[in-house]
Amino acid sequence: MGKKRVTSGMRPTGCLHLGNLLGALTNWVRLQDEYDCFYFIVDWHALTTPGGGAAVGYENVGELQNFIREMALDWISAGLDPDKCSIFVQSSVPEVAELHLLFSMITPLGWLERNPTYRDMILGYKIESPSYGLLGYPTLQAADILAYKGEFVPVGRDQEAHVNMTRDLAQRFNSLYGKQVFPITETLLTEVPKVPGLESVEKKMSKSAGNYIAFSLSEEETTEKVKSMFTDPVKIRKDDPGHPDGCVVFAFHDIYNRPELENIRGECEKGKRGCVACKMQLAGSMNRALEPIRNKRKKLEEKPEMVEEILRAGSERARNAARETLREVREVMNLPPRKDY
Template structure:
């Protein structure tokens, strides 16, 4: 992979008919345009995506984002996947079991098909130049802009801490550094992450205006909205690591069966797909449909009046069959810890080379390249 951000990967920007600040409907329309462009010329795109190492990844992660990363990789899009170990501290006092969770993420990535020869897997803490970009970027946003970021507000309201640290407020700017260090011009996100992308676009635009001298140092990245539907946890609420209501990719068949058996449904025997009035039943139907490449309505029609027990049996069989090859690969990779370390070492080296080149360009643009 070419690690020079000035010559590799995307154009400085991807032109389109939409304004800088996008609402959800405009972002959805823009995403449809982007999907067509990806199919025509995947090499013009560079994606930044990633996860915080706070536990094993689950089916909500997989059908929400992970399988899309593999799809983009296989189409030929250049991928950077950050394991955001520094960002673990945004909503907690200490980063528990960090080494173990980082290894779990690498295992999950490899098991689902992320190819370290085509996708760069790296950690925040191993790329100093990336994190150093946050300092000039912070000078390009106001405290008021950070205060009114709706995603930050939501994270603060749901934080397990009595008082959040300053790192929470810099979280969107750190994400901007994640995206822009590699000149990323495409970021797969959910609707709730659109405000972060807008801050990143503003930072890129302001840096170019203030320091670019007529040259676009950074692209203004596009959000690629996922069309994935929301999967509920086994308790009927949002699937989440912290709520212990998720089926992880690493769960074995027996654990999967036990979790699905205890999943919340309702008292109506006839099984139908109706997310508005039967959210728990509909989520299970959706999960089975995703695993079987069928619509949830088709799954519901097959079950009919057989009730919740038949629904859970169908879902269990579908999930276990779908995850079988992923689990087999995960077990195989887990037996080779040297390969896991090598994958991360090589990814960190590639990311450092890109970040160092970008930071040198930033210093030159800011006229601070004096040593």
């Protein structure tokens, strides 16, 4: 039996950061050995919001292609292997747009209006006049997954609901047309470390909050970012007893220096560890972990044609899979067959 299919996408936001690396990419790299993975850069999704500042959107498309290239570089540098998974750009598979259109015909408006993410996006991006595309983005998301008959979508615990609409649409389609065309996609729950922002353990690292460490940064730049991390404000001198649980540096030691964590905690609490030395230890471990990614990225940057070829080959595989699905979809919907499918 062939491998089960996993699909997942990421919005092109420019250089990726440690939150993306530890929260998603590391897991994607693991999954590519076990599953038939389709990973795509969701450029159409980027156009569902207006954008502005450093963010791309339908009002701000200038950096879109650049961000796509940067994201592909980051993915491959982080370990996605084009021999093991398909890496491509969402819009290079026009069959997904057709499936989105057909799904939009059978998606009850109430499903979209009740979607909590829609309201969160309007608030988060301060959108005064939300577009038709934004309201319908879960339908596009379903087309992204189901065009390739994705059986699993890797998600964190807080994102399980994102796949519900895809499951509902697959069920609705299958029952309307009396054939199990689509699988009922399941979530692949993954435990990912909580990656805090530089300024607080309570905040998540994110591009929009500007509290991130891009993994394309040099060793020196990464060290500077670590130096800027929030620590226990009452620990001024080395011998002051510290409170590691509210300290961002300690949270990162939990990721990069786990075997030494209890020792670090003890030394901090007993006033036997200074914050400057503590940060330098973290910067050292972080830089050692990031070095192979940086080296690979540097080599890839010198060969842009190689990245283009990886995306081209990935989109060809994806299109073949999507064409097969659309052939079946058009048949059960009694649409005229297309010669190119």
